[in-house]
Amino acid sequence: MDFIIQCYILFANNWWLPLLLTVAFVGAFIALLKVVKNKKIVKLAFFYALMVILFIVTLFLFLLHNSYWLMFIPVYSVVLITAYGSAKFFVNNPKARKIIDTAALYTLLVHLAAFFLFPFLYMVFKSFMSQSEAMGQINPDGTGGAVFMPSIWHAENYAVLFGGKIDILTGLWNTLCVIVIGTVGTVVSSCMCAYGFARGEFRGKGFWFTFMMATVMLPAMVTQVPLYILFDQVLHITNTWIPLVIGAFFGGGALNIFLANQFVRGISRELDEAAKIDGAGKMRIFFQIILPLLKPIMIYMAVNCIMGYWRDFDTALIYIGNTYEEWHTLALSVYYQTTISGGQYSYPQYQMAAGVIMTIPMAIVFLVFQRQLVDGVSMTGGKE
Template sequence: MNLQMSLKKNMGKIIALLILIGGSLIVLVPLLWTFSTSLKTPAEVFADNFFPKVWKWGNYSDAINAIPFFTFLKNTLLILFPVLIGTVFSSALCAYGFARFKFRGKNGLFLLLLATMMLPGQVTMIPMFIMFKEIGWVDTFLPLIIPAFFGGGAFNIFLIRQFMRGIPRDLDEAAFMDGANRWQIFLKVMLPLSKPPLVAVAIFTFMGVWNDFQGPLIYLNTTDKYTLALGLSMFKGMYNIEWNMLMAATILIMLPVLIVFFVAQKHFIEGISISSAMKG
């Protein structure tokens, strides 16, 4: 009887493992194709061989030199760092208000905030463009940066708020007894204890800004102000596409995201787990 139960448990684990391996292969095959294509000659891109016969590592340096890569990198970082600071801080501040303050209409306001997650971005795209155009912000980085300082996004607020609700209120009361005000409690108690969701929000924001193509495409007109994601489009000509160069540049742009994710993986998993708030 025990042997049968053990076999059933092991069989379930084996099936789950096979499903995970299959799902991983589905994700990894396009990535491997991108990597292999980045090392091919133009003639080999659509050949039958999956991996190149001769590995052309020079494609990476050629891709960097083909476009103003470092100018695009600088532009991306000029947008990224302010957006990271604005998104993390403003979403944490809003989440703290919803998690700790009591005021009339709080639940209704929070439901309204969550309802904005169901609103497609295409609905607000044109009104926002018209607004930024009227105040002269088109072809500047401001439309891509300033909105981050006004709430940080409904999902980010929800994530941090749920985590903060799990932090015992005894800590607030102890801080009050020591003479701390609300602002000091937020900065010195809630923010340090909310590190996991803050890191998760930072990772989401980093990936969103780093890979953002639509925003720069709408608001940036000057080539010198392009970001890395928008700069990839320069490998696409009117009559042909340099696939090997495009894939090489794609791999280079993808690497920072992978590094950040794997370095902060522990905090990311904790950040999306609401129960981990009790560990703080």
């Protein structure tokens, strides 16, 4: 018993040890595969080694008192791995082997999904808990503690957010304002600049473009203090959300311009020429001909922008103070109302309820625009 606890303490204090062991295990497997001719034997040997390790883990957990439910994990993995290993070992029919592989892939995907769903489910379940359950209260006899699922579902936690102890409506409204203003500003101004760079011919074009791309490497924290002082002492717009959106109207980010620039270059120049012959000015060509054609890239920029503004916390924290509730964005109002005023772990259930409200719209946006986001990333990274 002591030995097990000693082992646990050893692993807990040296976090790199299990990592090292895993790497060594996998490394030995790959090395032996390269060296030994008979690959099937090596695979079998390591398969059994894995079994033995899992068996030891099971034994450990069995020896530890009152942990029967946790034994489920190693036993379960032993069953799964054995099933897969023996199926692959005994079945020779290629079609059947393929079906086994697909089944194994699905099993793996489902288990990974369970892992990745954990924080989300934790958040959702916690948002429905009562105060004592969310705090994980320990009973006098030592039982109790944290639970994963609420025993009674308290839907009224959500009602509290709208005008009860906590008010997130102001924050929601402010965030919506920031999103609408900021997104429109970013999209229009970066498309405009991109058009200027792609089609225009003027002195200093190369210089400004290089300058713009250089700012990508400029860490935001270098400019933070002087920007704050500029907004505070000259423009007097701190403690409002205006500093969050003001940058959107002045270029809207170098990467956005770069992306849109690539896109405009792909549009045939003949369209411009034709419009020019018809007597349209530059601005008119841009707004009536080019801008509608930029729709795909505009959607990508807008989605990124909306998600960025919706989850932004750092910038809002810098510019908007605690006492200016009427200007708080959503993230900020949740932060200030549930952490600062209440003290440690004050209202975990309300925090998580606000988290659910903040996450669901973004999940929907991601679901709808998943394809555009994946395509857009390849435009950013691939062709620089």
